[in-house]
Every structure is written in structure tokens, then in C-alpha cells.
Amino acid sequence: MTQNNQSSLITQHQYCHCDVVLGGMVVLSLAVAVKELVENSLDAGATKIDIRLKNHGVDLIEVSDNGTGVTEDNFSALTLKYHTSKLTDYSDLLGVSSFGFRGEALSSLCALAKLTITTRHQSADYATKIEYDHKGHIINKTPCSRQIGTTVTLTDLFSSLPVRQKELQKNSKREFNKMTSLLYAYCLISLGVNITCSNQSNSNTKSLVVTTQGSISYKDNIAAVFGVKQLDNLLDIKTEYAPNIKENIFKGLSGEVKISEESINVEDTEIDLSEDSNDAENNEISNTQDSIQSSQKSQGYKNGAPPVELVGYISTCAHGCGRSSADRQFYYVNSRPCEPTKIMKLINEIYRQFNPHQYPFVFLNIVLERTLVDVNVTPDKRKLFLAKEKAILDVVKCSISKLFENIPRVVKLETAHSINNTQIVPDMEQSRIFNSFMQQFSNKSTKSDIKTNGNTEKKPELKRKSNTLLDYAI
Numbered sequence: 485m486t487q488n489n490q491s492s493l494i495t496q497h498q499y500c501h502c503d504v505v506l507g508g509m510v511v512l513s514l515a516v517a518v519k520e521l522v523e524n525s526l527d528a529g530a531t532k533i534d535i536r537l538k539n540h541g542v543d544l545i546e547v548s549d550n551g552t553g554v555t556e557d558n559f560s561a562l563t564l565k566y567h568t569s570k571l572t573d574y575s576d577l578l579g580v581s582s583f584g585f586r587g588e589a590l591s592s593l594c595a596l597a598k599l600t601i602t603t604r605h606q607s608a609d610y611a612t613k614i615e616y617d618h619k620g621h622i623i624n625k626t627p628c629s630r631q632i633g634t635t636v637t638l639t640d641l642f643s644s645l646p647v648r649q650k651e652l653q654k655n656s657k658r659e660f661n662k663m664t665s666l667l668y669a670y671c672l673i674s675l676g677v678n679i680t681c682s683n684q685s686n687s688n689t690k691s692l693v694v695t696t697q698g699s700i701s702y703k704d705n706i707a708a709v710f711g712v713k714q715l716d717n718l719l720d721i722k723t724e725y726a727p728n729i730k731e732n733i734f735k736g737l738s739g740e741v742k743i744s745e746e747s748i749n750v751e752d753t754e755i756d757l758s759e760d761s762n763d764a765e766n767n768e769i770s771n772t773q774d775s776i777q778s779s780q781k782s783q784g785y786k787n788g789a790p791p792v793e794l795v796g797y798i799s800t801c802a803h804g805c806g807r808s809s810a811d812r813q814f815y816y817v818n819s820r821p822c823e824p825t826k827i828m829k830l831i832n833e834i835y836r837q838f839n840p841h842q843y844p845f846v847f848l849n850i851v852l853e854r855t856l857v858d859v860n861v862t863p864d865k866r867k868l869f870l871a872k873e874k875a876i877l878d879v880v881k882c883s884i885s886k887l888f889e890n891i892p893r894v895v896k897l898e899t900a901h902s903i904n905n906t907q908i909v910p911d912m913e914q915s916r917i918f919n920s921f922m923q924q925f926s927n928k929s930t931k932s933d934i935k936t937n938g939n940t941e942k943k944p945e946l947k948r949k950s951n952t953l954l955d956y957a958i
């Protein structure tokens with residue numbers, strides 16, 4: 485997701501007068517403020533990013549990088565609304581690969597905080613410290629020393645929105661935690677980038693929040709963020725296409741898949757990602773897609789890259805190998821951290837079919853043709869439109885279900901040591917697992933009758949949940 489044209493002139497994009505790029509206040513929280521600055525550093529090709537906070541971000545947020553830096557002719561355009569170096573015209577938006585493209589984040593931050601940028605481009609002999617006012621105009625410019633790269637410093641966040649500022653001060657730890665989990669998403673997906681975040685508390689004690697090693701392996705990033713133990717019990721997600729899905733995929737994500745809408749609770753989803761709405765609103769994308777479809781039809785994807793590829797890891801569904809909450813789930817589309825609501829819901833539903841009491845760790849990057857993704861949906865870019873999302877859901881369903889299909893259900897048999905052949909008392913929670921285990925190895929028990937103390941006790945039938953939830957996509 486790096487951008488190599490950072491030295492190119494920052495211009496107001498030509499379409500700012502219309503509503504093509506969704507306007508609005510981009511930065512509404514500490515988490516989004518940090519996210520925007522980190523995204524800018526990644527877009528600038530940084531391999532080292534240092535995030536420093538004071539008092540959980542209430543007193544200071546500073547993001548330093550070793551990216552391209554900014555040339556002097558761009559100092560004044562940098563913080564103006566709708567000014568960006570990442571897009572030059574509307575057509576670029578369809579296949580955008582950089583995190584940023586709106587040219588709004590820095591102007592928003594100027595409006596909300598005191599913003600200073602210290603930057604040095606490789607063509608400059610020295611760095612420059614530039615102070616901006618709330619309108620994004622330069623107040624002061626002084627030469628200073630610095631390696632090539634950029635440091636953005638924010639103080640007094642939300643000073644122009646006193647109610648929000650009070651909220652941040654009051655809930656600083658909660659806001660800080662939200663920021664941390666969003667930052668983790670960038671730490672995990674960024675290969676070859678060393679990201680470090682620290683916080684200095686009021687009592688001047690500095691604590692390290694997270695640090696990655698700049699590895700080129702996602703697993704190393706997972707270990708750096710959550711500790712090596714997190715790697716235990718993780719399964720490699722492999723892209724699987726069921727035969728009927730394969731046909732649909734051959735048709736170029738045709739999406740001719742029957743979906744029972746009940747299985748996905750639509751009220752839980754904030755935006756309608758249905759095929760029709762996508763098609764209605766994204767004619768341009770559809771047109772591009774038509775041409776992709778026809779070229780895929782003629783070539784077959786065996787000859788080219790598959791239209792959807794899943795890359796990542798998920799906890800095994802064996803009992804006890806998941807987490808007690810869905811706190812470690814990271815989703816990406818083309819390496820962009822996002823919240824693909826239906827995909828998230830589907831994966832958790834599948835997992836719970838196999839392990840009803842836990843949630844998986846998920847790190848999943850859905851790699852797609854860029855023109856099938858519209859990133860210009862919400863100001864914070866966390867929601868995306870996926871053209872033909874139903875076919876993508878099919879691939880996800882098939883891949884994840886297949887992964888769990890052959891996982892042996894682990895049964896703790898410690899309690900069984902003291903039990904003779906006729907006295908077996910299974911843990912109620914594990915009765916389904918226990919029953920299938922018993923059927924397989926002793927053929928003595930039926931699904932609902934288990935001999936206990938010589939008596940036949942009718943056990944409540946803990947049937948595996950019906951598969952209907954999972955069957956909507958086929």
C-alpha cells in the first residue's frame with residue numbers, strides 16, 4: 485500500500501466540487517487521528533514508524549516516519565482540504581491502492597488540534613518545522629535538523645470541539661484502548677515496517693504499547709503484537725471453491741448464488757452490501773467488472789490469478805483453542821484494514837457451529853481485483869462496498885468450513901480415568917463431542933442414551949446446530 489509519488493505536487497483534486505469523494509469530518513476519535521497519521525506514513529513508503537503519546541493522547545500525539553518526506557513546494561497545500569498527492573483524477577479512485585485519497589485528514593486535524601509538521605525530503609539539505617493554524621495555513625516555518633522523513637505532532641486534540649475534548653479527557657483510557665486495537669490491525673498487515681507505539685503517563689513513566697520487528701511474515705507480526713503463544717492453534721486459511729462456487733467464479737464472480745437472507749441478520753449490518761445496491765450505485769465499477777468477467781470467461785482463472793484469494797490465519801475450532809471474546813479479529817480487503825460486517829458475521833457463525841462457546845482469533849486478508857472494491861464509502865474508510873459480495877461470502881464459507889471439517893474434537897478424558905467400563909459420566913458441555921467419540925470407539929452408546937451407574941439415563945439431546953445457518957450461500 486505504499487505510494488511512491490509523495491514528492492509529486494499536492495493538488496486539489498479535480499472532483500472536489502462534487503460529491504464523488506465523500507466529504508465530512510474525517511477525524512472523530514483518538515483512534516482515527518492515529519490511524520490517519522499512520523496511514524500517511526505507510527503511504528509515504530516508511531519502513532519505520534514511531535508513535536508517541538502523552539497522557540493517552542490527551543496531551544500529545546506524535547507520529548514520526550522515515551518515508552519520503554515532503555518537498556518545500558508542497559508545504560502550504562499539505563493541510564488544505566481536498567488536497568492530495570495520491571490521486572490526480574477520478575479514474576484513479578477505482579483502483580486506488582494507497583490508504584489515503586481524500587486529501588482531508590490533515591486539514592481535519594488542523595481544524596481540531598494544534599498541528600506541527602517537521603519534514604525533510606531527500607532533495608532537501610535540512611528539515612523544516614512548519615506550524616499550521618486551524619484553517620491549515622502556515623503560521624511559522626523554521627529550519628531544523630532531521631533525517632529524511634516526516635514527523636506530525638498534534639497537541640490539544642479536539643480543542644475546537646470542547647464537548648468532545650472533555651469526553652476524551654474523561655474516557656482517555658477507553659479511547660486509548662480503541663486506538664490500540666485499531667493500531668494492531670496496521671501492525672499485523674504491514675510487512676517490512678517497524679512500528680512502535682509508546683505512551684508517557686502523567687507521572688512521566690513511559691510504557692511500550694506495541695512494537696513490531698519489520699518482519700516480512702504475518703506470523704512474526706502476530707507474535708510481535710500478541711506474543712508467540714498466539715501462534716499456537718492457528719490454522720492457515722486456504723482459498724477453497726466448492727464445485728458450484730467454482731462455476732460461479734469461472735463466470736467471473738457472477739454471484740448467481742442463492743442466498744437465504746434469514747441466515748444473516750441484516751439489522752446488524754450498517755450498510756447494505758447487497759449486489760443490487762452495489763450495482764445500482766457503482767455503474768463504473770460494474771462496467772469495469774463486465775470486462776473483467778468476460779476476460780475471465782474466456783481465459784478461465786486457472787490461467788490467471790483467482791478472482792478472490794484468502795490469506796490469513798484462524799484459531800482451530802478444537803475445544804478450548806478459541807478466545808472468550810471476539811477481541812482479536814482483523815479483517816482486510818487488499819491489505820486495507822476494514823469491517824466487512826457480513827464476512828465477520830459469517831466467520832463467527834461457522835466457528836460457533838464447531839466451537840459454540842468461543843470466538844476465533846482471525847487475521848484475514850481478502851485479496852481481490854481492485855476494481856471490485858469501492859473504498860469511498862465512509863469518511864474513515866472502514867466500510868467498503870464489495871462488488872458481488874455474495875460470491876465472496878461463498879468462498880469464505882467454503883474455505884473456513886473445509887478447514888474445520890477434519891479437526892479432531894479434543895475431549896478431556898481425565899475424569900474418565902477413574903471410571904470403569906459401565907460408569908462413564910461425560911461433561912454435559914461436551915456431550916455432543918463425547919457422544920460422537922463414544923460412537924466411534926465403543927459403539928455402545930447412542931446419541932441420547934448413556935449408561936450411568938448401571939441405569940439408562942435420558943440425556944438432553946444437544947444436537948449440533950442445524951447447518952441451515954451455513955447453507956445460505958449455496
Ligand SMILES: Nc1ncnc2c1ncn2[C@@H]1O[C@H](COP(=O)(O)OP(=O)(O)OP(=O)(O)O)[C@@H](O)[C@H]1O
Nearest residue numbers: 524525528553568569584585586587588589590634
Ligand atoms: N507522513 C507523510 N509523509 C509524506 N507526505 C505526507 C505525509 N503525510 C501527509 N503527506 C502528504 O500530505 C497530503 C495530505 O495528507 P492527508 O492525509 O490530508 O490526505 P491524503 O492522505 O492524501 O488523503 P486522506 O484524507 O484520505 O488521508 C498527502 O497526499 C501526502 O502527499
Ligand SMILES: [Mg+2]
Nearest residue numbers: 520524584589
Ligand atoms: Mg492521509
